[in-house]
Amino acid sequence: MKIGIVCYPTFGGSGVVATELGKGLAKSGHKIHFITYQQPPRLDFFNENVYYHEVNIPTYPLFQFPPYETALASEMVSVVQYENLDLLHVHYAIPHASAAYMAKMILRSQGRFVPVVTTLHGTDITLVGKDASYEPVVTFSINESDGVTAVSENLRQETLDTFSIRRDIEVIPNFIDLDRFKRLRKEHFKTAICPNGEKLIVHTSNFRRVKRIDDAVMAFYKINKQVRSKMLLVGDGPERARIEKLCRDLDIYEDVRFLGKLDAVEEVLSVADLFLMPSENESFGLAALEAMACEVPLITSNAGGLPELNVHGVTGFLSKVGDVDDMVKNALFILQDDNLPVFKHNALERAKQFEISHVLPQYEAYYEKVLLESREKVF
Numbered sequence: 001m002k003i004g005i006v007c008y009p010t011f012g013g014s015g016v017v018a019t020e021l022g023k024g025l026a027k028s029g030h031k032i033h034f035i036t037y038q039q040p041p042r043l044d045f046f047n048e049n050v051y052y053h054e055v056n057i058p059t060y061p062l063f064q065f066p067p068y069e070t071a072l073a074s075e076m077v078s079v080v081q082y083e084n085l086d087l088l089h090v091h092y093a094i095p096h097a098s099a100a101y102m103a104k105m106i107l108r109s110q111g112r113f114v115p116v117v118t119t120l121h122g123t124d125i126t127l128v129g130k131d132a133s134y135e136p137v138v139t140f141s142i143n144e145s146d147g148v149t150a151v152s153e154n155l156r157q158e159t160l161d162t163f164s165i166r167r168d169i170e171v172i173p174n175f176i177d178l179d180r181f182k183r184l185r186k187e188h189f190k191t192a193i194c195p196n197g198e199k200l201i202v203h204t205s206n207f208r209r210v211k212r213i214d215d216a217v218m219a220f221y222k223i224n225k226q227v228r229s230k231m232l233l234v235g236d237g238p239e240r241a242r243i244e245k246l247c248r249d250l251d252i253y254e255d256v257r258f259l260g261k262l263d264a265v266e267e268v269l270s271v272a273d274l275f276l277m278p279s280e281n282e283s284f285g286l287a288a289l290e291a292m293a294c295e296v297p298l299i300t301s302n303a304g305g306l307p308e309l310n311v312h313g314v315t316g317f318l319s320k321v322g323d324v325d326d327m328v329k330n331a332l333f334i335l336q337d338d339n340l341p342v343f344k345h346n347a348l349e350r351a352k353q354f355e356i357s358h359v360l361p362q363y364e365a366y367y368e369k370v371l372l373e374s375r376e377k378v379f
Helices: 013-027 068-083 096-109 135-144 153-162 187-193 213-226 240-249 265-269 286-293 324-334 340-352 356-378
Strands: 002-006 031-036 050-054 087-091 116-120 147-150 199-204 229-234 256-260 274-277 298-301 316-319
Touching: 002 013, 002 068, 002 096, 013 031, 013 050, 013 087, 013 116, 013 286, 013 356, 031 068, 050 068, 068 096, 087 096, 087 356, 096 116, 096 135, 116 135, 116 153, 116 356, 147 153, 147 356, 199 213, 199 265, 199 286, 213 229, 213 240, 213 274, 213 324, 229 265, 240 256, 265 286, 274 286, 274 324, 286 298, 286 340, 298 324, 316 324
Parallel strands: 002 031, 002 087, 031 050, 087 116, 116 147, 199 229, 199 274, 229 256, 274 298, 298 316
Antiparallel strands: none
């Protein structure tokens, strides 16, 4: 198949999943055309089946804001025409699904039909999509897609509860490449961070309020009082300055390192003992899956799709959103020397169930289903 993939070229979950999916499909022999405004961070071109098309966004004094959606739709039309694509797969509803609908209608006026698959990732539904400014467009774009997938059952149900959706939504979970995400021999790195044998706790996110990084820091503060520990915070975003101040106020700044955005996050996870994700909402929790693949047990909230990933008492523990004391209690249990190896083993075994080789065929089968149904509609 020749597939166009549209995504946000960022370190966020939707961009990562879209990029890794495209790379996996390319390795399986499909021709994959990425259509974005800049190259995704995890995209490389060491595969003859991967192509990149940059969306050029013109700026004119007339426009207060550059017309990205229009430029994106035009680029999709161009790529479909000149590369003879079979299907467009857009990740994140806003504005990709609506731009894809516009592109599809333009192509249809020219006698060319291309089906559109939309994958819902989370914030596009749970936060942005609920805004009255976007809700009608999100609802319309989902209903007019030829296929819709969600990364968790929780997200699927929330979409159906929130919007007037009249079509089926297929659940295809996020996935992991175990060839990349695995525990590496980085003992020298661990020694440099924890020279006195401290436990190492990690949190990664986009540093937005919904991630509740305050809770992660407060949990570390209390854990560190009982078990000597260090903490690594990976990522960047609007909450970073406030969280840095919190660490100074708690007098733990010397035990916490802010690493910023990292592409090779697996190197950090390889030396971690525990991963914290106290989010207010997570449609799936891709960062948590990456940690599990590196044999790191989890302490997470029970929000969104996290209970579908983190098996309570097996791969880690789930706590109510904001219940820092419960997170601390569970973390101390995991970090006991007799318990930690068991949880690490269980985390990896659970991650294996989401290996890309298990999930990729689900997307391929779904594409075939959408293409078949679309041909029947046309003919």
